[in-house]
Amino acid sequence: MSSSPYPHRQRFDLPHAGSGRPVHRLGVIATVATFGGLLFGYDTGVVNGALEPLSQDFGLTALSEGMVVASLMIGAAFGAVFGGRVADASGRRRTILLLAGIFIIGTLGCVLAPGAEFLIGSRFVLGLAVGGASATVPVYLGEIAPSEKRGSFVTRNELMIVAGQLAAFIINAVIFNVWGHVDSIWRWMLLVALLPAIALLVGMIFQPESPRWLISKGRTEEALAVLKKVRSPERAEAEVAEVTHLASEDAKQSTGGLTDLGTRWVLRLVIIGAGLGFFQQLTGINSVMYYGTQLLTNAGLDSGVAIIGNIANGVFSLAGISLGMFLLNKLPRRVMFLTGYGLIAVFHTLIALTAVVVPPGPGQAWTVLVFLVLFVFSMQGTVGPLTWLMLSEIFPMKIRSFAMGICVFVLWIMNAVVAQFFPPLIEAMGMTATFGMFAGFAVIAFIFLYTLLPETKDKDLAEFEREFKAKYGRK
Amino acid sequence: MSVAVAVTDSPEGRTALESAVAEARALKTGLLLVNLTLHDFADEEIPRDLEVTLINRSGRRDRDPVTAVLDELADHAEVDRLVLGVRSRSRVGKVLLGSVTQRLILRSPVPVLTVRVPESAKRG
Numbered sequence: 001m002s003s004s005p006y007p008h009r010q011r012f013d014l015p016h017a018g019s020g021r022p023v024h025r026l027g028v029i030a031t032v033a034t035f036g037g038l039l040f041g042y043d044t045g046v047v048n049g050a051l052e053p054l055s056q057d058f059g060l061t062a063l064s065e066g067m068v069v070a071s072l073m074i075g076a077a078f079g080a081v082f083g084g085r086v087a088d089a090s091g092r093r094r095t096i097l098l099l100a101g102i103f104i105i106g107t108l109g110c111v112l113a114p115g116a117e118f119l120i121g122s123r124f125v126l127g128l129a130v131g132g133a134s135a136t137v138p139v140y141l142g143e144i145a146p147s148e149k150r151g152s153f154v155t156r157n158e159l160m161i162v163a164g165q166l167a168a169f170i171i172n173a174v175i176f177n178v179w180g181h182v183d184s185i186w187r188w189m190l191l192v193a194l195l196p197a198i199a200l201l202v203g204m205i206f207q208p209e210s211p212r213w214l215i216s217k218g219r220t221e222e223a224l225a226v227l228k229k230v231r232s233p234e235r236a237e238a239e240v241a242e243v244t245h246l247a248s249e250d251a252k253q254s255t256g257g258l259t260d261l262g263t264r265w266v267l268r269l270v271i272i273g274a275g276l277g278f279f280q281q282l283t284g285i286n287s288v289m290y291y292g293t294q295l296l297t298n299a300g301l302d303s304g305v306a307i308i309g310n311i312a313n314g315v316f317s318l319a320g321i322s323l324g325m326f327l328l329n330k331l332p333r334r335v336m337f338l339t340g341y342g343l344i345a346v347f348h349t350l351i352a353l354t355a356v357v358v359p360p361g362p363g364q365a366w367t368v369l370v371f372l373v374l375f376v377f378s379m380q381g382t383v384g385p386l387t388w389l390m391l392s393e394i395f396p397m398k399i400r401s402f403a404m405g406i407c408v409f410v411l412w413i414m415n416a417v418v419a420q421f422f423p424p425l426i427e428a429m430g431m432t433a434t435f436g437m438f439a440g441f442a443v444i445a446f447i448f449l450y451t452l453l454p455e456t457k458d459k460d461l462a463e464f465e466r467e468f469k470a471k472y473g474r475k
Numbered sequence: 476m477s478v479a480v481a482v483t484d485s486p487e488g489r490t491a492l493e494s495a496v497a498e499a500r501a502l503k504t505g506l507l508l509v510n511l512t513l514h515d516f517a518d519e520e521i522p523r524d525l526e527v528t529l530i531n532r533s534g535r536r537d538r539d540p541v542t543a544v545l546d547e548l549a550d551h552a553e554v555d556r557l558v559l560g561v562r563s564r565s566r567v568g569k570v571l572l573g574s575v576t577q578r579l580i581l582r583s584p585v586p587v588l589t590v591r592v593p594e595s596a597k598r599g
Contacts, residue, residue: 256513257538259575263484266513398513398532465514469484 014147014242015234022230029144029230030153032203035196036096036137037157039103040130041164042193044072044286045314049172049293049307050186057184058116062423069290070420071120075127076134077412081405083132084139088254092140092210099136100201102129104194111191131412143210144230147242155325158385162321164196165289166314172293173307180304215240216247249397256399265472266396270403272452273391277411279445280387283344284438285379286415287422288313288372295372298426299355299365309369316373320380327381328389333457334449337390340382341446347375348439355431368431387411393456396465477505477551480558481544481579484512486592487560494590495558496522507554509547511540511575541578548584561589 047054047069055065087095106129109122138154145153172189179185208230214223220240227236227243261267288295292313296306327336351371358364395403425434456464480495482488488511499506505526510516521527530547537543548554559576580587 251534254535255532255537259538259540260513262575263513266484396513402538 014238016232019232022232026145026149026230029207030141030156032200032207033096033137033141034157034160035200035203036099036133037160038164038167038196039193039200040133041161041166042168042196043103043107043126043130043164045165045168045289046172046189046193048169048290048310049176050189051291051294052297052303053176053184054119054186057186058119060116062427064116065423066420067120068116068123070416071123072127072130073412073416073419075124075129076131077127077409077416079128079131079133080135080408080412081131082128083135084401084405086132087136087139087213092136092143092213093204093207094209095132095136096140097201097204099129099132100197100204102126102132103197104201107190107193107197111187111194135408140210143212144208144226146231146235146239158325158388159318159321162314162318162380166311166318169292169307169311169314173311176307177304211239212243212247212250215243216250220244252398254401256396256402258402260399260402265469266399266403268452268472269394269396269468270406272454273394273403273407274410275445275448275452276387276390277407278414279341279441279448280383281411281414281418282438282441282445283341283379283383284348284418284422284435284441285376285384287418287438288376289317290419291422291426292372294423295426295431296365296369298431299368300361300363301365306365309365312369312373313376316377317380320377321385323377323381324385328385331457332455333386333390334453334455336382336386337449337453338446340378340386341442341449343378344375344383345439345442345446347371347378348435348442351375352432352435352439355435390456393461394454394464397461476502476555477507477553478502478556478558479507479509479544479548479551479554479585481509481511481540481575483540483560483575484514485560485562487562487576488512489560490590490592491558491560494588496525498556498558498588499525505553507547507551509544511543540575541582544579545582545584555585556588557583557585558588558590561591 051065051069054060054068058064060068083095083099086098102125106122106126109125110119113119113122138157141153141157142150168189171192175185175189179188182188208226209222211223211226214220214226223243224236224240227239231239256266261270292310293303293307296309297303301309351368354364354367354371358367391404391407392400422434425437429437454464454468459467478495478499480491482492492508495506495508505528506522507528507530508516508521509530511532515531516529521529528551530543532540532543544557548557557579559579561576564574576589580589
């Protein structure tokens with residue numbers, strides 16, 4: 001989900017990547033691997049819509065509803081940390097195959113769950129795969145793509161994540177409105193995820209290992225064989241040198257660890273990074289992505305209409321992300337972050353006020369939906385993708401892997417906290433107080449970033465590091 | 476004979492480096508410079524008149540700086556002195572983070588020379 005995991009690299013003069021067969025082969029690889037992103041999106045988005053029939057079936061309370069949703073995020077936090085380790089040790093391809101297997105087992109576990117406890121456990125297992133995919137698929141794509149296309153390959157995966165959520169919303173709406181009378185209809189909604197999981201498993205069997213990983217293990221011959229499949233022959237030969245260089249830089253990236261946090265300016269950067277992940281989730285974006293349908297039902301829509309209205313959230317999310325990707329290269333990071341959090345605070349306040357000013361009923365629900373999609377659009381157009389980009393570029397190279405691990409873990413845990421406590425909060429305090437609280441967090445985020453966040457756009461990493469160190473290095 | 480120094484990214488690290496350079500000059504020996512910072516040293520940071528062996532940390536194997544230094548000392552038998560920078564630490568600081576210097580002092584195979592940052596340099 002970072003738009004470029006490897007910025008600021010030494011440039012190599014390389015012959016053209018080729019045309020015809022190798023390009024076609026790369027397209028196939030990207031399509032197959034991004035099923036990982038699609039599954040990520042579908043599995044996180046499907047509860048939005050499945051939750052209501054599920055909740056009736058198992059007689060869930062607001063708290064246990066939260067647990068059903070949040071267990072996946074807890075799994076994802078661990079999956080993201082350990083997925084990277086496994087991918088380094090046994091290869092990207094084998095890790096993705098393993099993850100596809102876990103996706104299948106987790107999905108079946110959820111679909112066949114006899115009770116809420118079993119469902120929560122299965123969602124945790126599914127979360128391991130989701131987190132693992134979030135850490136492994138972009139790396140695999142970035143490593144197998146030619147350097148000039150790296151950014152667009154990784155972007156494609158990010159779009160697939162949001163597209164997966166949107167697909168889940170649409171499929172839920174169709175299933176619910178056509179077969180809503182069928183018992184345990186939610187099981188069918190979850191079952192749909194089996195198809196892309198099988199596609200990922202079967203597809204990956206025929207895809208090659210990442211050449212960069214092979215070279216990092218000293219398997220240069222095999223790496224060259226892979227490169228010959230996905231590049232023109234001249235380019236393949238030429239690229240071995242580049243990839244060897246990149247593999248040695250990867251080794252450097254995992255140098256730093258806990259001890260290096262003793263250096264004050266490094267600690268400061270890690271606190272900023274963890275804050276980015278923390279506040280990105282406290283925007284409440286995922287409370288809309290997981291509980292959008294329920295919010296609309298609460299505000300006064302029929303279930304069948306609410307589940308359709310919820311599709312708007314998915315559409316605006318996808319549109320916002322597309323705009324955000326475009327803006328990343330245009331606006332200074334600080335401006336984009338501060339504008340983003342400013343807009344988020346405004347729309348949350350408007351949602352909170354709607355619940356007070358407009359009387360309950362369809363009128364309130366539609367007004368809420370308008371402000372919800374505006375919030376989703378401005379969040380996904382700024383803070384959403386920008387957070388990931390920032391995390392990939394603020395850390396000194398030698399501690400990047402460790403520092404990003406901490407920040408991504410914080411992000412997933414906060415995702416879980418929001419998912420867990422949103423339904424009980426809505427039940428206990430109502431919509432006005434809950435969204436007022438989100439608005440408050442957005443204001444705190446604004447102040448945090450305004451005071452601490454350094455600008456990184458158009459700066460080369462070494463230059464940024466020198467400046468930051470000169471400013472905060474002294475004890 | 477040779478002098479080794481572990482340089483961290485802090486005023487203590489810089490003081491240790493200065494003292495080690497002075498020591499190596501006085502003893503007319505080489506200098507084994509173990510870089511524990513997160514950047515690679517630029518040429519101008521290394522004294523020209525000495526025979527300097529520069530070691531950079533790299534990769535997960537070198538994640539712990541103490542092991543990195545001890546490994547180098549084991550590989551360079553000619554080293555007979557290790558220079559380290561020290562500072563006083565608050566109680567809270569001691570609880571939160573371990574001390575690289577303390578672990579090195581206790582585990583170094585060669586005598587250790589510790590130097591403190593002069594008061595004047597702290598403000599500079």
